[in-house]
Amino acid sequence: DAKTTQPNSMESNEEEPVHLPCNHSTISGTDYIHWYRQLPSQGPEYVIHGLTSNVNNRMASLAIAEDRKSSTLILHRATLRDAAVYYCILRGGSQGNLIFGKGTKLSVKP
């Protein structure tokens, strides 16, 4: 599975947008880009995924670069509850393994 690179940590203010970057320069044509997050003392939860086009759902938006070598998870208005570790994961095909990296620890200040 191709590797992803994310910043170790980021800070945001409450109610402001947050852009969480992810680099995946070795992505292959069949790799899906998945984002999961892990709130403190909880199991990971699915956030969003995409292949080539930008995606929106009730939790977030995913912006995928045209060459697919990077992507950005966008939280439109951060809340205190969004403080978590966010994992960007490349998944070979729709059924491939989830290989978790270190992720980005997002802190949200009131």
Added chain:
Amino acid sequence: DTAVSQTPKYLVTQMGNDKSIKCEQNLGHDTMYWYKQDSKKFLKIMFSYNNKELIINETVPNRFSPKSPDKAHLNLHINSLELGDSAVYFCASSQWGDDYNEQFFGPGTRLTVL
């Protein structure tokens, strides 16, 4: 209603003991997983079962044996516990063949081996 549940939530035991962690999902999924999250917070897959058949078995000591009595349950039995087994163990489930195979995780079991 809890989608993926694990018992116990906390488990403290002595080295050399044998222990089990139970996992149940009520989502009707056909695939279940066990992950281990160590003290450095790395989350790694251990096992995956699809329709009660083992499909992923990462490099895990054979002291760890998953058991799936039916599609809704995947239990993890650990023999001869070692200090290095201390970690948080997460169970997850998904429906194989869904467009994106979203995995739903349980709350975790924190295992401490003394």
